[in-house]
Each structure stands twice: as structure tokens, then as C-alpha cells.
Amino acid sequence: MEYYIDDFPRKHGCVCGSKSNMAFKDISTNYSGQSIMIKNVPIYKCDNGHIKLSRITRVKIRELLKYAWENDLTIVYYGEYKYKI
Numbered sequence: 001m002e003y004y005i006d007d008f009p010r011k012h013g014c015v016c017g018s019k020s021n022m023a024f025k026d027i028s029t030n031y032s033g034q035s036i037m038i039k040n041v042p043i044y045k046c047d048n049g050h051i052k053l054s055r056i057t058r059v060k061i062r063e064l065l066k067y068a069w070e071n072d073l074t075i076v077y078y079g080e081y082k083y084k085i
């Protein structure tokens with residue numbers, strides 16, 4: 001399966017000094033009273049379990065949440081702007 005990934009590095013330095021590798025995670029959150037899950041969000045995770053989101057990712061998540069909320073979706077896919085229920 002292929003997902004669109006924003007143009008940012010695959011590796012990242014963590015605050016704890018370890019190297020963070022890109023991974024995908026489902027993020028569940030609440031937006032204006034509606035529970036919304038975003039699937040396959042690219043994150044950085046280091047060996048000590050710290051998780052970091054890039055600035056671009058955080059911006060896109062806000063857009064996705066707004067999109068999901070306006071369209072009454074409970075699940076959105078980060079890479080696709082589509083949904084499945």
C-alpha cells in the first residue's frame with residue numbers, strides 16, 4: 001500500500017538525543033464535539049518511545065479534522081482525503 005507523504009525527512013533527531021524514524025499511527029481526537037480518527041498519520045518515533053509530528057503534518061491534520069467535521073465523517077485517511085466506515 002502506498003500513501004502520499006509530505007516532503008520531509010525520513011529521520012529526525014529526537015529531543016532525548018536518539019534518532020527518530022518515520023512510522024504511521026492512527027490518531028483519534030475530538031473536534032468541535034465530534035470524535036474523529038485520522039488513519040495512517042506519518043509520525044517520528046524514537047527508540048525511547050517519544051513521538052513527534054512535523055509542522056506540515058500538524059497543519060494537514062487541522063485541515064483533515066475540519067474536512068471530516070464538515071462532512072460528518074468519523075474516519076479520515078491522512079494520505080487520501082477519503083473515508084471508510
Ligand SMILES: [Zn+2]
Nearest residue numbers: 014016046050
Ligand atoms: Zn526520544
